[in-house]
Amino acid sequence: xxxxxxxxxxxxxxxxxxxxxxKLRGDQVTIAALSPDTANxxxxxxxxxxxxxxxxxxxxxxxxxxxxxxxxxxxxLTNKAGSPTLxxxxxxxxxxxxxxxxxxxxxxxxxxxxFSCLVATPLAWLVARTDMPGQRLVRSLVTASFVxxxxxxxxxxxxxxxxxxxxxxxxxxxxxxxxxSQALFNIYTFTGLVFAVTCYSFPFxxxxxxNAFDKVPSDLEEASAIxxxxxxxTLRRVTxxxxxxxxxxxxxxxxxxxxxxxxxxxxxxxxxGFHVLTTKIWSFFQFPPRLDLAAASAVPLLVVTMLLLWxxxxxxxxxxxxxxxxxxxxxxxxxxxxxxxxxxxxxxFILCVTILFPYLxxxxxxxxxxxxxxxxxxxxxxxxxxxxxxxxxxxRLAIWNTLILGLATATIATGIALVVSYLVARRAxxxxxxxxxxxxxxxxxxGIVLGVGLFLAYANPTFGLxxxxxxxxxxFLTIELPAGYQQLSxxxxxxxxxxxxxxxxxxxxxxxxxxxITAPLLRTSLIAAWCFVFIGxxxxxxxxxxxxxxxxxxxxxxxxxxxxxxDYGAISVLGxxxxxxxxxxxxxxxKVPVLGGAAxxxxx
Amino acid sequence: xxxxELDKLTKRYGKLTVVNAVxxxxxxxxxxCLLGPSGCGKTTTLRLVAGFVQPSDGxxxxxxxxxxxxxxxxxxxxxxxxMIFQSYALWPHMTVFENIAYGLRLRRMGKADIQAKTGxxxxxxKLESLAERYPGELSGGQQQRVSLxxxxxxxxxxxxxxxxxxxxxxxxxxxxxxxxxxxHDEFRYTTVYVTHDQTEAMTAADxxxxxxQGNVEQAGSPExxxxxxxxxxxxxxxxxxxxFKGKRVGTDTVDxxxxxxxxxxxxxxxxxxxxxxxxxxxxxxxxxxKPKGDPSNWATGKVVRQVYLGSHRDYLVxxxxxxxxxxxxxxxxxxxxxxxxxxxxxPDRCRALAH
Numbered sequence: 001x002x003x004x005x006x007x008x009x010x011x012x013x014x015x016x017x018x019x020x021x022x023k024l025r026g027d028q029v030t031i032a033a034l035s036p037d038t039a040n041x042x043x044x045x046x047x048x049x050x051x052x053x054x055x056x057x058x059x060x061x062x063x064x065x066x067x068x069x070x071x072x073x074x075x076x077l078t079n080k081a082g083s084p085t086l087x088x089x090x091x092x093x094x095x096x097x098x099x100x101x102x103x104x105x106x107x108x109x110x111x112x113x114x115f116s117c118l119v120a121t122p123l124a125w126l127v128a129r130t131d132m133p134g135q136r137l138v139r140s141l142v143t144a145s146f147v148x149x150x151x152x153x154x155x156x157x158x159x160x161x162x163x164x165x166x167x168x169x170x171x172x173x174x175x176x177x178x179x180x181s182q183a184l185f186n187i188y189t190f191t192g193l194v195f196a197v198t199c200y201s202f203p204f205x206x207x208x209x210x211n212a213f214d215k216v217p218s219d220l221e222e223a224s225a226i227x228x229x230x231x232x233x234t235l236r237r238v239t240x241x242x243x244x245x246x247x248x249x250x251x252x253x254x255x256x257x258x259x260x261x262x263x264x265x266x267x268x269x270x271x272x273g274f275h276v277l278t279t280k281i282w283s284f285f286q287f288p289p290r291l292d293l294a295a296a297s298a299v300p301l302l303v304v305t306m307l308l309l310w311x312x313x314x315x316x317x318x319x320x321x322x323x324x325x326x327x328x329x330x331x332x333x334x335x336x337x338x339x340x341x342x343x344x345x346x347x348x349f350i351l352c353v354t355i356l357f358p359y360l361x362x363x364x365x366x367x368x369x370x371x372x373x374x375x376x377x378x379x380x381x382x383x384x385x386x387x388x389x390x391x392x393x394x395x396r397l398a399i400w401n402t403l404i405l406g407l408a409t410a411t412i413a414t415g416i417a418l419v420v421s422y423l424v425a426r427r428a429x430x431x432x433x434x435x436x437x438x439x440x441x442x443x444x445x446x447g448i449v450l451g452v453g454l455f456l457a458y459a460n461p462t463f464g465l466x467x468x469x470x471x472x473x474x475x476f477l478t479i480e481l482p483a484g485y486q487q488l489s490x491x492x493x494x495x496x497x498x499x500x501x502x503x504x505x506x507x508x509x510x511x512x513x514x515x516x517i518t519a520p521l522l523r524t525s526l527i528a529a530w531c532f533v534f535i536g537x538x539x540x541x542x543x544x545x546x547x548x549x550x551x552x553x554x555x556x557x558x559x560x561x562x563x564x565x566x567d568y569g570a571i572s573v574l575g576x577x578x579x580x581x582x583x584x585x586x587x588x589x590x591k592v593p594v595l596g597g598a599a600x601x602x603x604x
Numbered sequence: 605x606x607x608x609e610l611d612k613l614t615k616r617y618g619k620l621t622v623v624n625a626v627x628x629x630x631x632x633x634x635x636x637c638l639l640g641p642s643g644c645g646k647t648t649t650l651r652l653v654a655g656f657v658q659p660s661d662g663x664x665x666x667x668x669x670x671x672x673x674x675x676x677x678x679x680x681x682x683x684x685x686x687m688i689f690q691s692y693a694l695w696p697h698m699t700v701f702e703n704i705a706y707g708l709r710l711r712r713m714g715k716a717d718i719q720a721k722t723g724x725x726x727x728x729x730k731l732e733s734l735a736e737r738y739p740g741e742l743s744g745g746q747q748q749r750v751s752l753x754x755x756x757x758x759x760x761x762x763x764x765x766x767x768x769x770x771x772x773x774x775x776x777x778x779x780x781x782x783x784x785x786x787x788h789d790e791f792r793y794t795t796v797y798v799t800h801d802q803t804e805a806m807t808a809a810d811x812x813x814x815x816x817q818g819n820v821e822q823a824g825s826p827e828x829x830x831x832x833x834x835x836x837x838x839x840x841x842x843x844x845x846x847x848f849k850g851k852r853v854g855t856d857t858v859d860x861x862x863x864x865x866x867x868x869x870x871x872x873x874x875x876x877x878x879x880x881x882x883x884x885x886x887x888x889x890x891x892x893x894k895p896k897g898d899p900s901n902w903a904t905g906k907v908v909r910q911v912y913l914g915s916h917r918d919y920l921v922x923x924x925x926x927x928x929x930x931x932x933x934x935x936x937x938x939x940x941x942x943x944x945x946x947x948x949x950x951p952d953r954c955r956a957l958a959h
Contacts (some may be wrong), residue, residue: 501654501656502689502754503706505685506657506706507758508708520697
């Protein structure tokens with residue numbers, strides 16, 4: 001294609017002409033497009049799409065993140081006539097029920113944070129720093145409890161420890177020959193709520209603290225030992241202070257989780273007769289709807305969450321903590337000796353309470369007619385499976401909706417996260433870090449707050465998205481974007497920028513490089529991010545519960561509805577289904593064949 | 605006209621000037637080394653030429669066309685250059701063959717052509733037997749050669765090398781120095797080579813450009829740079845030297861205080877009289893006996909350290925004026941520590957430095 005006029009490819013002509021026009025804008029570069037010796041280059045250098053892409057992404061992210069927040073603020077600060085008022089916010093202080101819900105939320109979250117830390121730290125120490133057997137197994141099982149949707153765990157515990165029908169209480173009465181009025185546990189209490197939420201929040205602390213324990217350089221402990229510190233002293237004076245920021249940061253994450261959680265409180269607190277802030281917001285959506293109060297109540301939820309996350313970032317970003325980045329030598333392991341029996345019992349107890357008992361309860365209830373029916377061969381039935389999969393009409397639609405939304409959200413969110421993290425990590429365009437902030441921002445927006453914001457933003461006649469899957473897609477994209485983004489942006493640190501520059505200088509544009517070099521190198525992380533988002537999506541409840549209608553039910557909402565009608569058999573079947581799909585996705589993700597021949601190495 | 609021209613090229617990051625008004629003209633087919641300590645701006649200069657960094661001021665012209673200026677820059681992919689990176693930057697998910705063929709595929713070349721060209725370069729770099737391996741399965745030297753092959757196969761107008769040997773061990777580094785020069789003689793691409801290693805620069809370069817704090821200190825042939833340094837920095841950085849500070853007295857003599865007068869065979873004298881004199885370590889001659897005759901270019905001092913290194917002895921001498929100088933002497937000149945010694949600096953080996 002020496003000149004546009006003689007080229008046999010019309011599309012090539014257009015491209016050349018377009019390129020030339022672009023060239024002409026820069027005054028000195030004109031010659032470059034016309035001189036004959038650059039013909040070779042000309043077909044190589046295509047217009048760089050990164051700037052328009054940046055603008056597009058910025059717009060998309062702004063719409064996703066800022067628009068719902070804008071409407072939230074607007075409704076919180078105006079009255080029905082649309083004129084500005086502080087009356088809604090004032091109601092937060094004058095209305096005793098809102099105040100009470102807020103305080104209970106804070107108290108519950110605080111307790112969850114403390115207990116998560118108390119449970120997770122010894123566990124993390126045991127798996128990271130001792131010779132306790134089965135450490136890998138424990139790690140993967142604790143990670144597995146991440147996969148359990150907290151609301152499902154709460155329902156499972158309701159099956160186990162409800163005062164009348166709870167399986168554990170039945171066993172207790174049967175064992176001691178007591179009558180129906182006696183109960184060992186009552187999950188429908190504040191304590192029960194804290195317990196059920198802690199079961200699914202402590203893995204956050206565990207993961208952070210175990211990582212921190214892994215990274216404490218062994219020479220720091222050896223330095224203490226050589227100076228005469230006994231193992232106990234070393235642990236107390238050197239090791240624990242080094243992981244303290246991770247403990248605090250992890251607890252803050254657990255607190256945020258508990259504070260913003262809708263499912264578990266709705267399942268356990270409402271029957272107990274009290275509200276937390278999230279359920280209070282939900283109740284404003286029930287008839288008669290009070291959108292202004294919902295918006296106003298979302299404000300303290302949002303503010304406290306932001307403060308907590310800001311505190312967590314501050315803790316992890318402190319200089320003292322970054323020392324942990326360098327790893328020298330393998331970590332020293334403490335020999336447990338006979339203490340290992342106690343340690344084993346402790347670990348077993350935690351695993352039973354968080355995984356084994358709830359899963360067994362789900363299985364038992366799924367396979368029998370009635371929750372209080374004793375388990376025997378004759379009582380086994382597939383009735384519940386039959387009911388859920390074939391008789392109950394709304395489940396098939398819900399499963400279908402959930403799958404579609406899961407696939408769409410995972411794919412789109414991973415794609416956006418990839419491009420954004422590329423632009424940020426490589427500072428490809430000015431202002432790229434702004435994109436990164438926008439992509440991380442939703443992490444500070446509790447699901448139910450986002451639900452309120454999205455409802456206000458898109459349910460109006462202009463968009464008319466309420467009752468469609470679109471509004472759910474938007475919600476899930478916003479909620480899951482930070483997870484995907486963080487996964488990929490940390491993966492970018494493992495890819496040496498020179499690998500991309502080598503492709504650029506050999507003649508590939510940015511996008512081509514991203515597609516041919518970066519994406520294959522990030523394959524494992526891309527798949528992991530995709531799975532994260534997928535699993536996160538199919539279990540989402542707190543935003544969904546405000547945004548679904550009969551036509552757009554999802555599995556999580558069906559489970560929630562069935563809980564209100566007390567249909568535990570169907571819940572168990574759906575819950576097992578959800579868990580099976582989640583674990584299958586995790587399993588497939590781990591088994592994907594790694595790239596042929598060589599694992600990605602950074603350069604050397 | 606020079607092929608690659610840097611014209612007042614400047615790069616600032618905030619208040620920090622990393623590259624300061626660098627002027628440089630590189631003839632077609634020449635190999636130019638940018639040499640300097642870390643942080644001197646040499647790598648930034650190279651990345652400016654490659655187009656990864658946009659200049660704050662000045663411009664870069666290649667073959668007469670402006671490729672970089674503060675207003676508009678061609679992206680790297682449009683420059684028909686190639687580059688060899690410090691980390692080699694071999695793509696771990698592609699075989700050696702795929703790595704090398706990548707640039708050709710981008711140029712929409714036919715399959716047969718790609719096979720032929722890649723085959724030829726594999727031969728030139730002695731990699732034929734490794735074509736189907738992955739980079740992770742190669743040794744450091746082999747990886748280095750793949751990275752060379754990948755850069756050369758597209759027949760770039762300009763070849764850029766960013767400290768290509770710094771990740772190799774000493775033996776391999778020496779071998780690859782000659783290899784790079786050999787390949788350059790074979791293919792004759794206009795080449796810019798960044799290094800902080802003077803031996804590397806002297807082996808490979810037609811022209812050495814010594815950089816310091818964003819400025820070009822001196823540019824010239826390896827011999828020029830070594831024999832006729834124009835600044836203290838260049839003399840120190842290339843080969844190492846002893847610097848005597850003094851005042852010019854008469855036409856070619858510098859008074860360095862404490863009776864030390866140095867007659868200089870070459871160099872520039874500063875206008876205000878303050879002049880430094882550089883004498884290379886191996887140009888200082890040691891003797892036990894007090895010299896007779898003309899006392900200029902003679903100094904005396906005490907040996908504070910003497911190390912036997914097999915091929916020579918390395919002396920550290922404390923002069924009576926207080927300075928410490930380093931001298932390299934033949935093995936048979938053996939003076940014990942703490943003994944007085946006389947040093948002769950032949951005038952034709954003394955070079956005056958204006959700055």
